Amino acid sequence: MIHKLYLILFFIVASPVFAQESDSLFIKSSKGLIIEDTVIEKEEYNPLAPATAAFYSAVLPGLGQAYNKKYWKIPIIYGGMATGIYFYIQNDNDYDRFRDAYKRRLAGFTDDEFWGDGTSPNISTDRLIDAQKTSQKNKDMSILVTVAFYLVNIIDANVDAHLRQFNVSDDLSLEPTINFNTLNTQANYGLSLKYSIK
Helix, strand or coil, rough: CCHHHHHHHHHHHHHHHCCCCCCCCCEEHHHHHHHHEEEECCCCCCCCCCHHHHHHHHHHHHHHHHHCHHHHHHHHHHHHHHHHHHHHHHHHHHHHHHHHHHHHCCCCCCCCCCCCCCCCCCCCCHHHHHHHHHHHHHHHHHHHHHHHHHHHHHHHHHHHHHHHHCCCCCEEEEEEEEECCCCCCCCEEEEEEEEECC
């Protein structure tokens, strides 16, 4: 019996939270939603906004995020692209060092930076070939990371512009209900789901 009273009390207290109708705190207007004298304006649906945001991001990375007013994403995009470019330059310099040393050894010189104390090399010629291959592979991976951040920048701007215009309407609501049976005066608990398609 106490359990049923708690349940009834819960539904009575919680029903205004789930109710679809507005109270004095939330007032719907043609301009938007008014919350305690503050107007939250509705944005008009613009079907070209996702394409515009994607185009802006393709022209200049981060510009689509600025168009969507998601400024905090811009440093992440440039940070990722700058990291890829930095490692590309670093690996390109390493590749040039290993290649120059290898060419000098093929020419018969023993004075490259990897030779060592003059009697024997610190890094063998075979290791120089492996180091060139590794540096080339890392250069390619750095290019892929940079291009991936560029493409994610475009996709993110497009998806974010779509989600900004996502229609969240009152056509779908959840409301707890309590009905009293007139025959035996027992409470019937229920949950109603309202869904309408316009």
